[in-house]
Amino acid sequence: MPDDDTSVENGRKKSAVPSVSKALDVLELLAEARPGLTMNEIVAALNRTMGEIYRIVVYLSTRGYIEQDENTGRYALTLRLFELSHKYDPTERLISNGVPLLERIAARTEQSCHLGVKNRNSILILASVHSPRPAGYSVRTGAVFDLANTSTGNVITAYSSESEQKRYLSKLDKSERDSAVERLAHIRERGYEDRMSALVKGVRNLSVPIFDNRGIVAAITSGYIEQVDARFTPEDTLNEIISAAQELSKSLGSAPKD
Numbered sequence: 001m002p003d004d005d006t007s008v009e010n011g012r013k014k015s016a017v018p019s020v021s022k023a024l025d026v027l028e029l030l031a032e033a034r035p036g037l038t039m040n041e042i043v044a045a046l047n048r049t050m051g052e053i054y055r056i057v058v059y060l061s062t063r064g065y066i067e068q069d070e071n072t073g074r075y076a077l078t079l080r081l082f083e084l085s086h087k088y089d090p091t092e093r094l095i096s097n098g099v100p101l102l103e104r105i106a107a108r109t110e111q112s113c114h115l116g117v118k119n120r121n122s123i124l125i126l127a128s129v130h131s132p133r134p135a136g137y138s139v140r141t142g143a144v145f146d147l148a149n150t151s152t153g154n155v156i157t158a159y160s161s162e163s164e165q166k167r168y169l170s171k172l173d174k175s176e177r178d179s180a181v182e183r184l185a186h187i188r189e190r191g192y193e194d195r196m197s198a199l200v201k202g203v204r205n206l207s208v209p210i211f212d213n214r215g216i217v218a219a220i221t222s223g224y225i226e227q228v229d230a231r232f233t234p235e236d237t238l239n240e241i242i243s244a245a246q247e248l249s250k251s252l253g254s255a256p257k258d
Contacts, residue, residue, distance in 0.1 A: 036074030101244040102129040109232040112138035113222040116152035151205035152219045158187035159216035208245040213253035
């Protein structure tokens with residue numbers, strides 16, 4: 001029979017999990033509510049009782065994750081989560097290891113390139129390097145795009161788990177699903193995507209996946225445009241991106257592919 005200390009400890013563990021779940025529910029709810037929500041609105045939106053939510057909201061406020069507007073009584077997120085995300089080493093390492101390689105691609109090919117990651121249902125551009133030429137096409141660092149409309153998004157999805165792919169496909173119109181499945185399969189077969197941009201006419205997307213020890217984490221993409229007296233063809237540029245992507249993946253702990 002367990003002693004009293006063990007029973008108390010087990011009881012704490014059982015109660016802690018629902019509390020964490022409720023706290024995450026509150027944070028995710030407020031992330032979608034720009035003006036913020038009152039305590040009653042939070043309780044109603046989460047379909048919980050005041051007793052379940054009140055102490056969670058107060059504690060999150062005390063810890064600095066949310067704050068209450070004195071005039072409206074509404075709670076909203078602070079920048080605390082943003083601060084924590086920028087301390088997350090894998091993202092910092094991805095950027096610090098990736099930027100020199102992006103610079104190398106741009107210098108050699110005279111084409112701009114960028115490093116993108118999946119952020120929920122969107123693609124976030126973590127870093128971008130412009131072409132050294134006086135005129136060209138580039139994507140802004142910090143830009144956010146719909147996942148389905150980008151080569152970066154499709155490359156990342158192609159190498160994501162089966163459940164994530166099913167989730168992605170379920171959000172598409174039924175008329176688009178067959179072609180989307182074919183597109184993802186084609187990317188896996190080739191190991192990259194070479195496709196005209198769906199967003200900008202005349203831009204040819206060359207996109208290659210980046211892996212770490214856990215799996216797919218990002219993609220390097222160049223929006224190739226025809227330049228007068230270009231030194232690199234699209235095929236040359238793609239090979240340069242593949243080489244850089246393999247180098248970056250290795251630095252992140254990805255095992256070499258057979």
